[in-house]
Amino acid sequence: MSRASCAVIGGGILGTAVAHRLVETEAFDEVTVIEKETALARHQTGRNSGVVHAGLYYAPGSLKARLCRRGVGMLRDFCAEHDVAYDEIGKVLVALDEVEAGRLDAIEERARANGVPGVRRVGAAELRELESHVQGVAGLHSPSTAIADFPGVTHVLAALVEKAGGRVLLGTRVVDLRPTSAGVAVMTEGPHGRSVQVYDEVVICAGLHVDRLARRVGGDVAPRIMPFRGEYYTLRPERRDLVRGLVYPVPDPRYPFLGVHLTPRVDGEVLVGPNAVLALAREGYTWGRVSPRDLAQAVGNRGFAAFARAHWRTGIGELAGSLNRRRFIAAAQRYVPELAVDDVVRGPSGIRAQAMDADGSLVDDFRIERHGRVTALRNAPSPAATSSLAIAEHLVAEITGVRGRREGP
Known part of the structure; x- marks a missing residue:
């Protein structure tokens, strides 16, 4: 009797959460996580602020609202059970x-x-x-808003997958996907060269590259992933007492991002940021990282011109803050006036994999698409890390429901 198999592409918190849910529910006999980097949580999971969002902003009834609220409880319990840092600092x-x-x-x-x-x-x-x-x-x-160690959660999830008999392949890049009569052929390039493996199901949790992989199995061009870089400064250790908890501005509904805020982390650091500038590469964590292909796809996206017309003033302001530390810190000084430019040092940066529809609007809710035997998480920005266990629960229920209808009498 053949053994049912599923591949999960992406070794961040979402990919490992989905894989863990698959082995936990015994939905498949074989579960494999495929990650192109040589370590887990190298991109959005390991480069975000670590905030566990409570669900303040999201439209009631939306996937974001429902899965965020469900995910908070699941994440809190998971961290307590596995001794991963989680702190309700408010x-x-x-x-x-x-x-x-x-x-x-x-x-x-x-x-x-x-x-x-x-x-x-x-x-x-x-x-x-x-x-x-x-x-x-x-x-x-x-x-109840909290902070957590999202990379720590990711590593625990991956360890549980392997303990249950699943595989986690690191340093293995997916170069192509092709639907076949037997399932989905996944072509990879890894430490031992190129190989092809056919899986019964595939789940794409590839963040910055999900749209490209979804296109391989029949997905539309839109929504296209737009890489917005968020840059941070960190408070010097002697100035970390400027805040006790998370301090945020009131979001302006005219603009797509929250604005600069102050964020304590579980490692003791306090972040100031982020801004939001269009990155010059999908993994362009600095101005020096440029990908002509990525940049051409971003600005050539037919919705980009409409987005730029609507938000060009904000874009100029964000760009100015990126290039000028004094301008950047001024945004935080509006509500923490004692903060001085010399109180901060340059910190990390991350890329928000934000999906944009063909009309130039940013996709607000989580978006999940199904293409034959492939499920693609086409839009999963914040609060995706908060919601990760609930997203996995939701995805796996959908996948097993489809398989049950297809394989039934």
Whole structure:
């Protein structure tokens, strides 16, 4: 009797979470994670801020809202069970004027609709009690918002996959996918050269490269992944007491990104950032990393011109902050006025794999597509790490449901 097999492409927190769910439910006899890097969590998982989002912003009923709230509980329990760092340090959105204070109403309403516990409005005096170095006219406090070690979670998940008999292939790049009568042929290039393996099912959790792989099995060009680099500074150790928890601005609904904020991490660092600039390569973590192919696909995307027309002023501001540290830090000084330019040093950067539709709009919700025997996670930006275990639960339920209908009488 043949053994059912599934390959998961991508060794970040989403790929390993899906693989873990597959072996946990015994949905397949053989489960293989394929990762092009020589270590896990090298890209979005290992380069994000480490925030476990509570679900303040997301449209009630959306996949983001539902899977974020489900994922928070699953992640918290998983970290406790496997001794992975997880700390509910809380988060405050800081309103600098009455206009921003008015925006808190809609966010609070969404948070309550999503079931976020403990969310409450605070005035200027109570804001100072929560964060003694922060100024603002009002705030929205989310005490359950947390930070976690996402790379640590990823490594535990991978170890559990291997313990259950699954495989984790590192340094193995997927160079092609082809549907066949027997399943999906996955062509890889690894330490021992090129090889082809046919799997019954394939799940693509490839982040920055998911659209290209999805195209190989019949997916549309859109949504196209747009690589937005987020750059950070870090507080010098002697200035880390400027914040106790997570300090965020009130998001402006006209703009697609949250803006610069201050983020303590489980390793003790405090991040200031990120900004959002279009990267010159899908893995362009610095200005010096340029891929003509990636750049041509980004700016040649038919929706990019519409996006640029709508947000060019914001883009110029983000670019200026990237090139000028004083300009960058000024954004955070608006609500932490004691923060000085000399209090920070250049920190890490990450790339947000943001999907853009053909009309130039950024895809807001998680987007999952099914192409024959291939499931592709076409859009999974923040809060994907928070939601990872719930996303895996959701994906595997869909995959096994489809297989059951196809293989049934």
